[in-house]
Amino acid sequence: MESQYQHDPELSFEKVWAMFQESDQKFQEAREESDRKFQETREAMAREIKESQKATQKIVGDLGRKFGSVVEHMFISNLHAKFHQFGYTFEKSSTNLFIQGRTHQIFTEVDVLLENGDCAMAVEIKTQPNNNDIFDHVERMEKLRQWADLHGDKRKLYGGIAGAIFLDNVRDYALKQGLYVIEQSGDTVTVIGPEETRVRAW
Numbered sequence: 001m002e003s004q005y006q007h008d009p010e011l012s013f014e015k016v017w018a019m020f021q022e023s024d025q026k027f028q029e030a031r032e033e034s035d036r037k038f039q040e041t042r043e044a045m046a047r048e049i050k051e052s053q054k055a056t057q058k059i060v061g062d063l064g065r066k067f068g069s070v071v072e073h074m075f076i077s078n079l080h081a082k083f084h085q086f087g088y089t090f091e092k093s094s095t096n097l098f099i100q101g102r103t104h105q106i107f108t109e110v111d112v113l114l115e116n117g118d119c120a121m122a123v124e125i126k127t128q129p130n131n132n133d134i135f136d137h138v139e140r141m142e143k144l145r146q147w148a149d150l151h152g153d154k155r156k157l158y159g160g161i162a163g164a165i166f167l168d169n170v171r172d173y174a175l176k177q178g179l180y181v182i183e184q185s186g187d188t189v190t191v192i193g194p195e196e197t198r199v200r201a202w
Helices: 014-084 131-150 166-176
Strands: 092-101 106-115 119-126 154-165 179-187 190-191
Touching: 014 092, 014 106, 014 179, 014 190, 092 131, 106 131, 119 131, 131 154, 131 166, 166 179
Parallel strands: 119 154, 154 179
Antiparallel strands: 092 106, 106 119, 179 190
16 A cells, blocks of 8 residues: 655755744744733833832822921911910921031021010921930920021020821920920810920020
């Protein structure tokens, strides 16, 4: 019985090898195209994530600024009358003061500054102050004293720390540092002063 298989004399080794090379080339091109599309997709996703993060940060920042403004307004609107009970009559109030003394490397920021001709009160506002905030404000008062002296301002400087929530140990620590404590109390604020001998003037 004769075999049904017919050898194709045209199907030489060189042709088979060429076919393999052609297939391999097509596979390489397909893989490169797939890699290119994957890279484009990954870059597009990275751009979208970055834009989304920027939008989120802007929203959070705007909310933070608005909340900070509300808190500051709440405190400032009551501070003059409250400090009058301690014998201070402040005629002027300023918010968000930036001090940049490049020559003497004095850089700081004051949330609220109450002033008259004899003294000034620098108030730091936090939602819930902690001991580190107290320590930072004492350092801030030292910088304010340096800045005032450099500009011939000999007024006494006092410090206050304001917050919506105070833990007992934080309140006690602030008073021991000679700072006034300003707490939210309903729609107004309560000012607690250190013992008279502990009030610190810079």
